Amino acid sequence: MGATMKDIAKRTGLGLATISSYLNGGNVREKNRIKIEEAIRELHFEVNEVARGLKTNRTKTIGIVIPELNNIFFAEIITEAEDILRSHGYATMICDCRSDPEREKEAVDFLYHRRVDGLIVMPTGTSDPGFQKFLRAGKPVVMIDRKMRDVACDCILVDNEGAAEDAVKRLIQAGHAKIGMIAGPEDVYTARERQRGYQKAVQESGIVCDDSLIVRGNYTIAGGAAAMRRLREANPDMTAVFISNYEMTVGAIMEINDLGIRVPEELSVIGFDNIDFAKASVPRLSIVTQPTAKIAQEAAETLIIKLEGKDRIVDAEQQDVDGERTTVTVTLKTGFVEGRSVRVLNNKV
Amino acid sequence: MGATMKDIAKRTGLGLATISSYLNGGNVREKNRIKIEEAIRELHFEVNEVARGLKTNRTKTIGIVIPELNNIFFAEIITEAEDILRSHGYATMICDCRSDPEREKEAVDFLYHRRVDGLIVMPTGTSDPGFQKFLRAGKPVVMIDRKMRDVACDCILVDNEGAAEDAVKRLIQAGHAKIGMIAGPEDVYTARERQRGYQKAVQESGIVCDDSLIVRGNYTIAGGAAAMRRLREANPDMTAVFISNYEMTVGAIMEINDLGIRVPEELSVIGFDNIDFAKASVPRLSIVTQPTAKIAQEAAETLIIKLEGKDRIVDAEQQDVDGERTTVTVTLKTGFVEGRSVRVLNNKV
DNA sequence: ATGAAAGCGCTAACAA
DNA sequence: TTGTTAGCGCTTTCAT
Numbered sequence: 001m002g003a004t005m006k007d008i009a010k011r012t013g014l015g016l017a018t019i020s021s022y023l024n025g026g027n028v029r030e031k032n033r034i035k036i037e038e039a040i041r042e043l044h045f046e047v048n049e050v051a052r053g054l055k056t057n058r059t060k061t062i063g064i065v066i067p068e069l070n071n072i073f074f075a076e077i078i079t080e081a082e083d084i085l086r087s088h089g090y091a092t093m094i095c096d097c098r099s100d101p102e103r104e105k106e107a108v109d110f111l112y113h114r115r116v117d118g119l120i121v122m123p124t125g126t127s128d129p130g131f132q133k134f135l136r137a138g139k140p141v142v143m144i145d146r147k148m149r150d151v152a153c154d155c156i157l158v159d160n161e162g163a164a165e166d167a168v169k170r171l172i173q174a175g176h177a178k179i180g181m182i183a184g185p186e187d188v189y190t191a192r193e194r195q196r197g198y199q200k201a202v203q204e205s206g207i208v209c210d211d212s213l214i215v216r217g218n219y220t221i222a223g224g225a226a227a228m229r230r231l232r233e234a235n236p237d238m239t240a241v242f243i244s245n246y247e248m249t250v251g252a253i254m255e256i257n258d259l260g261i262r263v264p265e266e267l268s269v270i271g272f273d274n275i276d277f278a279k280a281s282v283p284r285l286s287i288v289t290q291p292t293a294k295i296a297q298e299a300a301e302t303l304i305i306k307l308e309g310k311d312r313i314v315d316a317e318q319q320d321v322d323g324e325r326t327t328v329t330v331t332l333k334t335g336f337v338e339g340r341s342v343r344v345l346n347n348k349v
Numbered sequence: 350m351g352a353t354m355k356d357i358a359k360r361t362g363l364g365l366a367t368i369s370s371y372l373n374g375g376n377v378r379e380k381n382r383i384k385i386e387e388a389i390r391e392l393h394f395e396v397n398e399v400a401r402g403l404k405t406n407r408t409k410t411i412g413i414v415i416p417e418l419n420n421i422f423f424a425e426i427i428t429e430a431e432d433i434l435r436s437h438g439y440a441t442m443i444c445d446c447r448s449d450p451e452r453e454k455e456a457v458d459f460l461y462h463r464r465v466d467g468l469i470v471m472p473t474g475t476s477d478p479g480f481q482k483f484l485r486a487g488k489p490v491v492m493i494d495r496k497m498r499d500v501a502c503d504c505i506l507v508d509n510e511g512a513a514e515d516a517v518k519r520l521i522q523a524g525h526a527k528i529g530m531i532a533g534p535e536d537v538y539t540a541r542e543r544q545r546g547y548q549k550a551v552q553e554s555g556i557v558c559d560d561s562l563i564v565r566g567n568y569t570i571a572g573g574a575a576a577m578r579r580l581r582e583a584n585p586d587m588t589a590v591f592i593s594n595y596e597m598t599v600g601a602i603m604e605i606n607d608l609g610i611r612v613p614e615e616l617s618v619i620g621f622d623n624i625d626f627a628k629a630s631v632p633r634l635s636i637v638t639q640p641t642a643k644i645a646q647e648a649a650e651t652l653i654i655k656l657e658g659k660d661r662i663v664d665a666e667q668q669d670v671d672g673e674r675t676t677v678t679v680t681l682k683t684g685f686v687e688g689r690s691v692r693v694l695n696n697k698v
Numbered sequence: 699a700t701g702a703a704a705g706c707g708c709t710a711a712c713a714a
Numbered sequence: 715t716t717g718t719t720a721g722c723g724c725t726t727t728c729a730t
Contacts, residue, residue, distance in 0.1 A: 004723055015701035020725060029699065050408060050464055051723035053399045054706050061442075069431075070424040079418040079445045086444065086456075091463050093410075093440045096428045107435075114440055115399050221629040250599070251629045257606045258631035280570040280600045282607030353707055364717035369709060378715065400707035403722050 003043035011039040023047060053115070061091045062303065063111030065104060065121040065129075069096040072246055073273055073290065074122065077144065080296030081120060088304055090117070101125030108133075118303045123148055126187075140306035142299045146189040147329070154306070155329040156298045160190050163288045163334035164197025167242050167270045169205070170286075170336075175345030176240040176268060177207045181214045182227040182248050188219070194244045213238065217248045224251025232259065239268060239345070246273035253281060264343035275337055284339035291332050298330050352392035360388040372396060402464070410440045411652065412460030414453060414470040414478075418445040421595055422622055422639065423471065426493065429645030430469060437653055439466070450474030457482075467652050472497055475536075489655035491648045495538040496678070503655070504678040505647045509539050512637045512683035513546025516591050516619045518554070519635075519685075524694030525589040525617060526556045530563045531576040531597050537568070543593045562587065566597045573600025581608065588617060588694070595622035602630060613692035624686055633688035640681050647679050 005019045012019075012035045022028045022036050039045070053059040062085050066074045082092045093116060095107035101124055108130035111119065118140040119131065131141045131151045141153040171179050181198045184191025195214065202209045212234040217223035224247060231241065232255075243249045249271035261267050263283060271278065271287040278285040354368045361368075361384045371377045371385050388394070402408045411434050415423045431441045442465060444456035450473055457479035460468065467489040468480065480490045480500045490502040520528050530547045533540025544563065551558045561583040566572035573596060580590065581604075592598045598620035610616050612632060620627065620636045627634040 006723075009701095016724085017702080017726080018700055021700080024725085027699065032699085046462055048403075048464065048723055049462060050399060050402045051706090052725075054397075054403050054708085055723080055725045057706075059399060069418075069428040070421055072419055072421075075419040075424055079447075082418075082443065082445055086459060091442045091459070094431065094443050095435065096431055098428075110435060110440070113395055113398060115397065221625045225629045247625075250626070253603075254629050254631060276570045276596075277599070280574045280603050282603060355707075358717095365708085366710080366718080367716055370716080373709085376715065381716090397707050400722090401709075403707080403724085404709045406722075 002048070003045040004048070005045075007043055008036060008039045008045055011043065012036055057115075058117050059115050060089055061093060061114070061116045063108075063114070063116035063119045064092050064094045065107045065111070065119065065123075066094070066096060067099040067122055067124045069094070073292065076292040077296045077299075080293050081300045084297060084300040085304075088300075090304070097124055099124050101127075101129065105129040117307055118142070120144060120299050120303060122146060140303055142303050144295060144299050152327055154302045154327050156295050156302065157329065157331045158190075158290050158295065159331050159333055160193035161197040161200070163290075163336075164194040164242065164244065165201045166197075166334075166336065167288050168198050168201035171240045171242065171268060171270065171342065172201065172205045172207060174240075174268065174342055178235060178238045178240075179207070179213065180231045180235060180238045180241040182224060182231065182241065182243040182252055183214050183216045184219050184244055184248070186216065191219075191244065198242060198244075210235075217251070219245050219247055221247050221251040221254070224248025225255040226251070228252040228255040229259070232261070240342070241267060241269055243269070243271045246271070246277070249273070249285070249287070250277060253285070264341050268342040270342065278337060278339055281339070281341070283341050285341045286339040287337050289335040289337055291335065294332055298332070302328065302330075351397070352394040353397070354394075356392055357385060357388045357394055360392065361385055406464075407466050408464050409438055410442060410463070410465045412457075412463070412465040412468045413441050413443045414456045414460070414468065414472075415443070415445060416448040416471055416473045418443070422641065425641040426645045426648075429642050430649045433646060433649040434653070437649075439653070446473055448473050450476075450478065454478040466656055467491070469493060469648050469652060471495060489652055491652050493644060493648050501676055503651045503676050505644050505651065506678065506680045507539075507639050507644065508680050508682055509542035510546040510549070512639075512685075513543040513591065513593065514550045515546075515683075515685065516637050517547050517550035520589045520591065520617060520619065520691065521550065521554045521556060523589075523617065523691055527584060527587045527589075528556070528562065529580045529584060529587045529590040531573060531580065531590065531592040531601055532563050532565050533568050533593055533597075535565065540568075540593065547591060547593075559584075566600070568594050568596055570596050570600040570603070573597025574604040575600070577601040577604040578608075581610070589691070590616060590618055592618070592620045595620070595626070598622070598634070598636070599626060602634070613690050617691040619691065627686060627688055630688070630690070632690050634690045635688040636686050638684040638686055640684065643681055647681070651677060651679075 005016055008019050009016050014032055018028060019036060022033060049060060064078060068074055078094060085092050093111060093114060097103035097107050104124045112133055119134055120142050122144045123146055128151050134141050135153060143153055143155045147155050168179060183195045215227040215231045217227035243252045256263060263269050269285060271285050273290060275289055278287045354365055357368050358365050363381055367377060367381060368385060371382060398409060413427060417423055427443060434441050442460060442463060446452035446456050453473045461482055468483055469491050471493045472495055477500050483490050484502060492502055492504045496504050517528060532544045564576040564580045566576035592601045605612060612618050618634060620634050622639060624638055627636045
């Protein structure tokens with residue numbers, strides 16, 4: 001349908017190589033450059049990336065594998081990453097594996113067949129769903145939000161433990177001694193980290209440390225609401241609660257409203273993610289925020305550097321010899337947005 | 350790196366065509382089939398889709414263009430569509446244009462260059478960002494959630510007007526006469542439709558129809574909260590409110606809680622989308638639901654049928670002569686999930 | 699700086 | 715059924 005380089009060559013009377021050179025930023029005589037540009041315009045020529053990909057063995061396409069697309073935190077990262085990659089000429093193929101390791105394997109395999117140049121992933125399962133295959137083929141893999149010990153690749157992490165620890169310490173500093181936590185699923189990496197942060201803060205401060213103060217939700221709105229209720233039932237005298245993801249924060253707040261508990265007079269609350277929700281809450285919620293844009297940016301750039309850097313063409317053998325390539329692990333700091341949901345107990349507000 | 354068909358041919362002593370035939374479901378002698386399969390296994394052969402795409406001029410890739418990825422309604426549809434398409438062997442390239450017509454154009458152009466086989470889009474702008482180019486090239490475009498008069502393609506819509514009308518009529522039937530609406534931005538197609546539904550219901554019933562009863566939010570949580578406040582201020586005697594998207598529903602509910610308004614005793618509420626939120630609300634919220642999975646399914650299937658159907662190879666000329674191809678417009682019914690947020694005024698509860 | 703020609707991995711005539 | 719061959723549109727030596 002569309003015009004090809006051949007057409008441009010014919011039209012301009014130049015050789016194929018010259019056109020190719022022009023297209024790839026090579027040196028072309030001024031006179032010819034003009035002719036070529038004219039022909040391109042007239043013939044509506046557009047490079048066929050597919051053919052180019054076949055030849056160069058690079059598709060200029062990045063695969064993205066995530067647990068859930070309909071989760072604001074993930075969606076925000078993806079949106080941003082896609083934007084950056086596209087501005088560098090890379091297309092993205094997104095695969096939502098619905099937190100299912102089986103589907104995750106399929107997705108990775110699918111992307112491998114599609115010959116994507118690299119991968120950005122937020123792993124779901126515990127064992128490698130096929131990332132090694134990419135690495136062995138010299139294709140970069142960047143892991144987000146989570147690390148896997150048996151896959152040596154770049155990682156962009158968030159200091160989840162530190163974030164939780166910091167949040168809980170703020171509560172402690174404000175004079176709270178009986179602090180509940182709505183934790184996430186045990187099999188989720190970040191959930192474990194956040195819980196560890198809570199425990200660290202609690203233990204270091206020597207305040208009440210009771211198992212009944214930690215209730216596990218499943219990262220959903222309903223789960224957060226149920227957890228809040230159980231937490232309150234088991235600990236009527238609890239003065240503060242830390243909720244460890246967005247959906248559960250929404251659920252917990254709804255439950256708090258329903259129980260008629262006043263925030264922060266009767267209960268202090270620190271939530272997670274989503275500043276929009278925090279701002280709309282009354283009183284405005286204090287929350288831990290994750291640097292989604294920064295995560296995406298780091299991930300995309302790490303990938304692009306590996307992709308375009310001079311060490312791009314790496315021998316599969318050589319990597320095996322090395323045992324591991326130079327990989328980077330970036331741990332980003334979380335933020336904290338102060339609201340009015342934490343009551344200061346030990347001195348006047 | 351990977352083995353090619355040639356390698357398989359050499360290994361088995363067969364010709365290239367036989368291998369190709371096997372790969373594409375052709376008839377191959379049992380004996381050879383086994384040999385081929387063995388060779389494929391041993392050599393870890395995998396079809397190079399890029400090469401195949403070059404030859405067949407089909408990339409087995411679908412482009413998706415949406416206004417916002419971090420919007421649950423869109424994300425749910427995309428997730429589902431991606432899943433279906435992938436199960437049919439199609440990869441999806443998703444472009445988030447952030448509700449910006451300019452970016453939308455870029456995205457469509459980008460996907461065109463990438464030679465995607467078809468498009469699923471939820472248009473943002475008012476003028477064609479380049480869909481015609483696809484249609485002229487014989488590539489199907491399926492529009493979701495919205496129609497554009499100057500682009501003749503398949504459309505999967507939701508009966509927004511009917512949904513709003515139905516919701517408001519439920520309130521009227523329950524005896525409410527002063528019903529507020531939190532409407533969406535004026536330049537959003539679905540927002541206008543929902544507003545029209547409200548107006549229709551109100552007018553037909555001859556109840557109070559005051560401009561101050563419609564307040565426009567911007568489809569965000571904060572916008573919903575602000576709108577709720579204004580609505581209440583302007584109409585202290587309003588007994589019911591209809592909120593026309595999910596984010597604003599969250600915001601409105603928060604504001605209602607903050608103002609200490611009891612639902613449904615003092616105010617009846619009908620929200621939109623997201624059943625999770627509705628369920629976790631206390632009292633459980635009555636909401637209009639959109640059939641996201643069904644939308645995705647219809648869109649994906651419509652596309653696949655066009656793609657694989659016999660009328661696939663359509664002449665550009667012929668289409669122009671026809672003026673328009675056979676296009677389908679499907680309008681899906683919305684659902685309604687009954688909660689406990691609507692008070693019945695005219696008789697006992 | 700430019701041209702000629704080979705070939706990336708596959709499909710699809712056409713022959714056998 | 716199977717093999718031979720000619721491209722798909724591009725990049726990339728290697729000459730010129």
